Amino acid sequence: MPRSTALPVGVSPLVPDDPTHLGPFRVLGRLGSGGMGVVYAALDGRDRRVAVKCVHRTLASDADFRDRFAREVNLVRRVRAACVPAFHSADAESEVPWLATEYVPGPTLREYVRIHGPLRGDALTAFALGVAEALAAVHAAGVVHRDLKPGNVILAPDGPKVLDFGIARAIDGTALTRTGGLVGTPGWISPEQYRGAPASGHSDIFSWAGLVAYAATGQGPFGSGPSDVVVSRILSGPPSLTGVPAHLRHVLERALSKEPEQRPTATELQRIMTGALHVAAPSGVVPADIRALLGRAWAGLPVLAIGDQDWRRIAPPGRGRFRRNRLAVGLGAAVPVMVLVAGLGLRALLGEGPSETSGAADADAPGGATVGNAVVPDDAPEEYQELYETGEIVVEPVSETEPVLLRRLEPASGEGEGLDQLRLTFDSAATAEFQDFGLTVELEYLPDHGSLNVHSNEFVGVTAITPGQEGLDFTPAGNSGVLARLDPDNPTESVRLAFYDVRVVYHVPDSTRERAQDAVDYPGGFCVYSGLVAAPGADSGLTFPGMDDIGPHDTTLTDGAPLESCAYTDDTENQ
Known part of the structure; x- marks a missing residue:
């Protein structure tokens, strides 16, 4: 069937030199x-x-x-x-x-x-x-x-x-x-x-x-x-x-x-x-x-007609190998597809993503060498080569008013330009069956080169911080495997994390785990106010605009303890 030639409202035809x-x-x-x-x-x-x-x-x-x-x-x-x-x-x-x-x-x-x-x-x-x-x-x-x-x-x-x-x-x-x-x-x-x-x-x-x-x-x-x-x-x-x-x-x-x-x-x-x-x-x-x-x-402002045409009927076909060879797949592919499904197992069918071992295999994939959890891309600009080889990953909130974290690659020397790698927006938390709550996180890959796998083990929670505690006791998320594979062509992904009995959720890449666990004032987390997870005495008004269940985590230390933290409690007998 030929594609429709009727263009959407506001769209003009391509001229001969325009790309398809x-x-x-x-x-x-x-x-x-x-x-x-x-x-x-x-x-x-x-x-x-x-x-x-x-x-x-x-x-x-x-x-x-x-x-x-x-x-x-x-x-x-x-x-x-x-x-x-x-x-x-x-x-x-x-x-x-x-x-x-x-x-x-x-x-x-x-x-x-x-x-x-x-x-x-x-x-x-x-x-x-x-x-x-x-x-x-x-x-x-x-x-x-x-x-x-x-x-x-x-x-x-x-x-x-x-x-x-x-x-x-x-x-x-x-x-x-x-x-x-x-x-x-x-x-x-x-x-x-x-x-x-x-x-x-x-x-x-x-x-x-x-x-x-x-x-x-x-x-x-x-x-x-x-x-x-x-x-x-x-x-x-x-x-x-x-x-x-x-x-x-x-x-x-x-x-x-x-x-x-x-x-x-x-x-x-x-x-x-x-x-x-x-x-x-x-x-x-x-x-x-x-x-x-x-x-x-x-409301009520008159606007020009914008149309609701199905752009897919108008757009040229994709150039990917799968689209070109779709008719050639046929019945001959049935057995390989079943083998692939069997290899991925029930976890993939349930939408939990590949296993940790399959994620680790990506380190040997062509296109770059691995440093920590990041691939050093062959297409990285020259000014970032040393940063990928020797840099340190840092995760910090972008401001005091947004539930957003920014993951950066910083020069180990502390001098020179860093590279923003990943933006994480903590979107919503809601009670769910089989766990206290599910937390939705929007991921956005920021460089215009390379790629990044985001693993479930990078997300952890903390149930409580008690008097005299000098580090954080992390509880892993209930998920397993690679949550998202991001690159400039596919820079965004929404993932849902499962947690049980935690009050603060953190993003902690492997290379930052040791220093995060050694500091009760580690900055890379947010308080989660769900129906089944609430800190004793937590300020219910301490939430972000539009967010009913996520709030800032105050890590300010007073006499060595984060007294304003939603996870801090002096009720040690119940911990």
Whole structure:
């Protein structure tokens, strides 16, 4: 049966020189194009919808750009925010470098305003909040957007989504800018950039204010006309904020200051906009989760049709060997398949993953040598070779407000650049049959090279810490075997761990086990508040936003004991 040729809404046909495949993605059509490259609509190996940005060949031929692009990808992949499309993967070594993110349906702000007119009421405030939240996350990762404009924000069904952060910084400093170019779009560039200063987070705030003014009025704060006229107004003229609601006007004036240091930060803007929505809430009670907050304010906002076509009928066939030889498998494969099932055993059929011995066999697989639990990849960039050979694995919380751990490879000398390897998000814990509770952990592989096996024995729990105790007594998870095999093409996996009678859950790779057991203040864990597991006297309000059963583990020592730890107890007789 021939594939359907009807493209989804918002997707344009491919032109003759466009690829039908990019890395692991099957390309359907174009989502847009511009000065930096082309954005394609595609499906990944799991048939998830993605947007793949492929930069122009003129950039791909610049060695400096490739290096900057690769460094930028390592920063961009850390960003997690409600108003930023989720990162999938990237390839800076491809003939034409590309970056793949979650596909976001909906019109750009420019398209929306042209069809429906300016945003009003809570939707406008929610737009300002969403873009500020995205910038706060981007800036926290060390990235500057540099090209924030109405065409780079999509009004998705669940709120605004900021696109294209990171690539502009990779372009800055290449042959394009060394010959006098300026990264950004005229009318949306800050005055200090026009004066020759480098772009910064302050510059993004200036663009944020212009974006909000455009969303409110349909016009930029410095009007329209020839570029030199608009630039002159940006450099020395006052902004025009006629039509902007009063509760936004003052903060926009601050954000449009000619002096970068006088502008608020993205985090401050996020707080101000959240407060504005709190005041506007009819009931006076607003959800703490930003997704819920945006959803309430976004309700009823008209959006362009986004369609619900089955992309699988439109996408080209995959290029994998299994797909090509599917018809050749036939009955001849029946016996080998049964032998394979018998070899894997009941554990595999129950979804518990390969055994520890099968995981260990991966050390001898082609593609790298083993150091600890990590494979030293043949494709590792030269600057990371020594790090893989001599580095130490460190696991730490990313902040005091998120149930997220970051596993890094750090230089043994303590000097030089490390490498983020794995991001672990403790998602939920719930009571379950045959164990006290099951804990869901979202895994994300961060490098753009190599691979990593995550074993069940890396997850352990602690039931209690008692007076005088100098180390941790670990209880292993109820799982066994390899939980996930991760690489740049398959960077994410959700795993569920089984635990019995523990109060803190840790991620402890083998190479860190000894030093973790020797320290009661080891930082790599979270308190678990489930129905059957609760610490005596634990503060039930000490939880993360949106998390009813996972909380921070306070490892602060007082007279050698973590008195605020949810696992600490002086009731030694009951331990």
